[in-house]
Amino acid sequence: MVDKAQSLGIDLISLPLIIEPMSEPDRAATKEKFLQFLDQKNLRITSQRRAIVDTVFSTDQHFTAEQLLEWAREKDSSVSRATVYRTLPLLTESGLVHEMDFGKDYKIYDPNYAAHPNHNHIICNDCDKIVEFESERLDALENEISGKLGFEVQSQQLTINASCEEMKRVGACKNKGE
Amino acid sequence: MVDKAQSLGIDLISLPLIIEPMSEPDRAATKEKFLQFLDQKNLRITSQRRAIVDTVFSTDQHFTAEQLLEWAREKDSSVSRATVYRTLPLLTESGLVHEMDFGKDYKIYDPNYAAHPNHNHIICNDCDKIVEFESERLDALENEISGKLGFEVQSQQLTINASCEEMKRVGACKNKGE
DNA sequence: ATCAATGCAAATAATTTGCAAAAAG
């Protein structure tokens, strides 16, 4: 996508981009990285961990701990809630999954940071849909601001709560129902 | 501060600004707004609510529910934890205090949104100090990005986790210990 | 064999809530 746009002479720097879903090979490669991460820490690859990891990297969807438990149990019914909660910190520590808090009473996990380490979220207040996007201009501005204030950015999270313009015009959100 | 900079010909749009603490009169006016908010909802101004509200708008510091309880009890020892937890949603609903989640297991409340509705936070990983700043360029970029993606911004939160450059050079964080 | 990892069930901790008594208007 980037190559195509560049060949067309489009100025990508000025474009905010909705991020593409990770491809299956990308997800498989990310899973492999996580297995290596476990190996480096001399952690064992149990059948339960394998079920959890397979689940996490089989989707580009956000998920909660409870959803992960449910999905992982479809692959291996012996997976317990405790093991899910013990595995999630390993996933976030590896940097391949990010933990997010959108003000609900549960955490949300995002497996798309491996491919898009600086992406951000717009949450539609009408349909609760979450759109992921990245913007190089935004990254640059954050670096500039932080530098002027005497800091160096290590990570950042921007969440924009928004309404669909469609909703206001037509009275219904085009994203509704997904 | 803004006027001074403008008279000097400084381009404020390009400057990220660390926000100034709210002045005592500003805080008093904000408290008044909240009392009006209670009145509009036909809610009673009890001695406990008065102690809580006096506490909240006597500072520009962030606080937790537990801290608010402790501080409010210094003004009125009859304030209970339940009343604090029942009053916090009123404060956030009024828009004069914002609830924030920085990944800890408790919420943090910020009374500075009345004066600076779009401000953001840089958290120093070395000393945990939180710096509040605002940037019109950032606001403009967020609006532009949202618009291109078909949304209209309603609110936003940007948190930058950063390290002090001072820390890296000198090995100690100049903000440490506050 | 050895030691990490598991499931279970109990523990934690922030926040919420039912209820009878107290207080605001």
Place this chain on the structure above:
DNA sequence: CTTTTTGCAAATTATTTGCATTGAT
């Protein structure tokens, strides 16, 4: 007086943890 608000203590809920057992290497 009437209705809201309170404190208390019990409940809730996501997450964490102790421990005896199981399983990976």
